[in-house]
Amino acid sequence: xxxxxxxxxxxxxxxxxxxxxxxxxxxxxxxxxxxxxxxxxxxxxxxxxxxxxxxxxxxxxxxxxxxxxxxxxxxxxxxxxxxxxxxxxxxxxxxxxxxxxxxxxxxxxxxxxxxxxxxxxxxxxxxxxxxxxxxxxxxxxxxxxxxxxxxxxxxxxxxxxxxxxxxxxxxxxxxxxxxxxxxxxxxxxxxxxxxxxxxxxxxxxxxxxxxxxxxxxxxxxxxxxxxxxxxxxxxxxxxxxxxxxxxxxxxxxxxxxxxxxxxxxxxxxxxxxxxxxxxxxxxxxxxxxxxxxxxxxxxxxxxxxxxxxxxxxxxxx
Amino acid sequence: xxxxxxxxxxxxxxxxxxxxxxxxxxxxxxxxxxxxxxxxxxxxxxxxxxxxxxxxxxxxxxxxxxxxxxxxxxxxxxxxxxxxxxxxxxxxxxxxxxxxxxxxxxxxxxxxxxxxxxxxxxxxxxxxxxxxxxxxxxxxxxxxxxxxxxxxxxxxxxxxxxxxxxxxxxxxxxxxxxxxxxxxxxxxxxxxxxxxxxxxxxxxxxxxxxxxxxxxxxxxxxxxxxxxxxxxxxxxxxxxxxxxxxxxxxxxxxxxxxxxxxxxxxxxxxxxxxxxxxxxxxxxxxxxxxxxxxxxxxxxxxxxxxxxxxxxxxxxxxxxxxxxxxxxxxxxxxxxxxxxxxxxxxxxxxxxxxxxxxxxxxxxxxxxxxxxxxxxxxxxxxxxxxxxxxxxxxxxxxxxxxxxxxxxxxxxxxxxxxxxxxxxxxxxxxxxx
Numbered sequence: 001x002x003x004x005x006x007x008x009x010x011x012x013x014x015x016x017x018x019x020x021x022x023x024x025x026x027x028x029x030x031x032x033x034x035x036x037x038x039x040x041x042x043x044x045x046x047x048x049x050x051x052x053x054x055x056x057x058x059x060x061x062x063x064x065x066x067x068x069x070x071x072x073x074x075x076x077x078x079x080x081x082x083x084x085x086x087x088x089x090x091x092x093x094x095x096x097x098x099x100x101x102x103x104x105x106x107x108x109x110x111x112x113x114x115x116x117x118x119x120x121x122x123x124x125x126x127x128x129x130x131x132x133x134x135x136x137x138x139x140x141x142x143x144x145x146x147x148x149x150x151x152x153x154x155x156x157x158x159x160x161x162x163x164x165x166x167x168x169x170x171x172x173x174x175x176x177x178x179x180x181x182x183x184x185x186x187x188x189x190x191x192x193x194x195x196x197x198x199x200x201x202x203x204x205x206x207x208x209x210x211x212x213x214x215x216x217x218x219x220x221x222x223x224x225x226x227x228x229x230x231x232x233x234x235x236x237x238x239x240x241x242x243x244x245x246x247x248x249x250x251x252x253x254x255x256x257x258x259x260x261x262x263x264x265x266x267x268x269x270x271x272x273x274x275x276x277x278x279x280x281x282x283x284x285x286x287x288x289x290x291x292x293x294x295x296x297x298x299x300x301x302x303x304x305x306x307x308x309x310x311x312x313x314x315x316x317x
Numbered sequence: 318x319x320x321x322x323x324x325x326x327x328x329x330x331x332x333x334x335x336x337x338x339x340x341x342x343x344x345x346x347x348x349x350x351x352x353x354x355x356x357x358x359x360x361x362x363x364x365x366x367x368x369x370x371x372x373x374x375x376x377x378x379x380x381x382x383x384x385x386x387x388x389x390x391x392x393x394x395x396x397x398x399x400x401x402x403x404x405x406x407x408x409x410x411x412x413x414x415x416x417x418x419x420x421x422x423x424x425x426x427x428x429x430x431x432x433x434x435x436x437x438x439x440x441x442x443x444x445x446x447x448x449x450x451x452x453x454x455x456x457x458x459x460x461x462x463x464x465x466x467x468x469x470x471x472x473x474x475x476x477x478x479x480x481x482x483x484x485x486x487x488x489x490x491x492x493x494x495x496x497x498x499x500x501x502x503x504x505x506x507x508x509x510x511x512x513x514x515x516x517x518x519x520x521x522x523x524x525x526x527x528x529x530x531x532x533x534x535x536x537x538x539x540x541x542x543x544x545x546x547x548x549x550x551x552x553x554x555x556x557x558x559x560x561x562x563x564x565x566x567x568x569x570x571x572x573x574x575x576x577x578x579x580x581x582x583x584x585x586x587x588x589x590x591x592x593x594x595x596x597x598x599x600x601x602x603x604x605x606x607x608x609x610x611x612x613x614x615x616x617x618x619x620x621x622x623x624x625x626x627x628x629x630x631x632x633x634x635x636x637x638x639x640x641x642x643x644x645x646x647x648x649x650x651x652x653x654x655x656x657x658x659x660x661x662x663x664x665x666x667x668x669x670x671x672x673x674x675x676x677x678x679x680x681x682x683x684x685x686x687x688x689x690x691x692x693x694x695x696x697x698x699x700x701x702x703x704x705x706x707x708x709x710x711x712x713x714x715x716x717x718x719x720x721x722x723x724x725x726x727x728x729x730x731x732x733x734x735x736x737x738x739x740x741x742x743x744x745x746x747x748x749x750x
Binding site: 059060061062064147148149150163172173174175176177180260262263265266267277280281282283 | 593709727
């Protein structure tokens with residue numbers, strides 16, 4: 001009997017155990033396969049087009065010159081281009097500061113809104129107005145409000161001594177490198193904090209009540225409850241909110257274009273604005289596509305890192 | 318990690334990829350019109366339907382209002398595709414590259430021609446075509462400088478419509494109060510500006526300091542005024558010369574008598590600062606004249622006048638012209654439209670609203686000059702206005718130089734450093750051509 005068990009069990013058990021262990025995953029894969037295949041088909045051609053042309057020396061406005069395959073020539077020239085690095089650094093600064101502020105303010109807003117019972121829907125609707133506006137319009141609006149001569153914000157800042165000849169900031173808000181960059185960050189925060197708050201509020205409202213009741217029974221303080229119950233349970237919503245906003249902030253173009261056009265002296269030129277200029281002013285398609293590939297790759301890496309970090313935190317929690 | 322988790326991560330990454338790629342490929346095309354070139358035009362008769370692509374100015378808006386008259390006269394239907402400037406240049410390039418003839422008539426600047434003619438070979442040689450049809454385009458009524466601005470290798474490719482000059486606008490009342498006369502030399506200009514600087518009531522001047530074309534156009538007048546040039550006779554850049562450095566220093570000097578924020582001023586803000594009475598002197602593009610005459614916009618309607626930019630050296634020309642798409646299927650009708658839009662009769666009708674007419678006969682018409690005094694100054698300045706760069710790398714060159722000029726203006730580079738850097742960048746750009 002014992003011999004029969006040892007001679008017949010291993011092989012079938014191996015096959016069965018794989019199917020058993022991965023049955024759920026395989027069923028899931030079968031369900032999402034059509035959508036995944038469709039996505040790959042729809043995205044496959046544009047992506048291959050993008051990558052293929054990024055390997056060419058090609059100017060769209062000069063058809064006579066044609067397209068010359070130069071391998072990674074565009075990539076190496078970009079990696080040696082100080083303007084590319086400057087625009088990448090500017091993008092990174094905007095993403096880090098804008099998304100961090102949006103997250104903090106959005107979380108505070110979401111926690112406050114959760115406690116509001118009367119008129120919450122109206123409040124949310126009003127709060128979302130900035131996020132529904134076109135970024136180019138938002139940029140123009142803030143450009144005029146920050147204008148040193150007739151801008152309302154500049155006027156009040158000068159009244160409290162922050163700007164003007166005797167103020168903390170002597171120069172122009174949009175004409176000085178640091179304040180111009182800060183203005184763009186704050187404009188992005190103004191537009192997208194409500195969106196962040198909305199996602200986090202949805203997350204808060206979907207949390208189970210039992211862990212909070214248990215925390216209360218255990219005598220947890222409000223801070224302990226927030227730190228050890230709310231935040232861990234809110235991890236999924238936080239991940240989604242951060243991923244969406246980081247991917248979106250890395251594409252920032254319209255606000256910069258309308259507020260500063262990349263100035264002063266390229267201090268606010270983002271990677272997307274640099275790509276836009278390369279592609280649509282100079283029509284240097286090969287180089288512009290190489291920029292897109294690099295920026296997209298960076299975005300994917302950043303998002304993957306966030307995903308991995310959140311996954312680790314979730315596993316260790 | 319389970320396969321589902323892997324797939325979920327891959328999906329998120331793919332969506333992120335698609336979002337970013339889509340953003341970069343959208344290019345800000347904001348056109349809402351989707352005109353189709355009329356197919357009914359015959360090869361010889363000026364009839365049928367045409368479409369023109371434009372980024373309108375107040376003068377173009379006024380012309381558009383007159384189109385029903387043209388249609389009534391000729392039977393030609395005109396479709397207008399009016400979009401923002403960047404989108405217009407992109408659409409023009411795409412249409413000329415694809416040679417679909419979607420648009421029959423383009424609105425072009427002189428700086429576009431090297432690309433549109435030299436690289437894309439997409440514009441019809443206008444004078445030649447008109448001659449072949451037995452039509453006189455009346456270029457003899459325009460200065461040879463103006464005609465040259467829209468010619469390549471001696472051939473006219475676009476018919477001048479807006480004679481946009483860089484004029485020195487002065488507040489007559491403030492100059493009278495200070496007992497000053499408008500400057501005729503650069504040192505006088507700097508001196509006047511400093512004498513009239515009385516912030517915050519009124520500043521001495523403004524400058525278009527924004528990175529890109531604004532600061533380039535502002536600066537190049539000073540470069541020429543100081544005796545320098547962008548290129549030597551062999552076509553090599555000459556940006557690190559004493560004249561170029563002095564021109565940059567002039568700009569910095571001017572900025573000290575200008576409102577805060579001029580480092581981010583484009584042409585609109587420059588004109589607004591003058592129209593609202595904030596500055597006493599300004600160098601403005603003359604296509605901003607309608608704004609100075611508009612009671613809802615201007616506080617200086619009866620208090621200003623134009624004088625030519627000081628000196629007798631060239632100034633930057635920023636005007637526009639109508640060009641014909643070589644792939645147009647409606648060339649006779651397109652030519653009829655261009656001929657009408659650039660006729661002296663139409664120009665005269667546009668003058669009261671502040672247009673800058675290209676015809677010498679309109680600029681110098683005594684009756685018009687007495688009623689619309691800016692015409693006299695424009696007539697004087699017209700022969701000096703040239704397209705600053707005629708090179709296929711125009712945008713590359715302007716981007717590189719303007720970044721350094723802006724850096725000098727905001728103090729992050731000295732004029733010497735800025736010009737040395739710009740010189741180096743221009744040499745690289747031109748070497749890569």
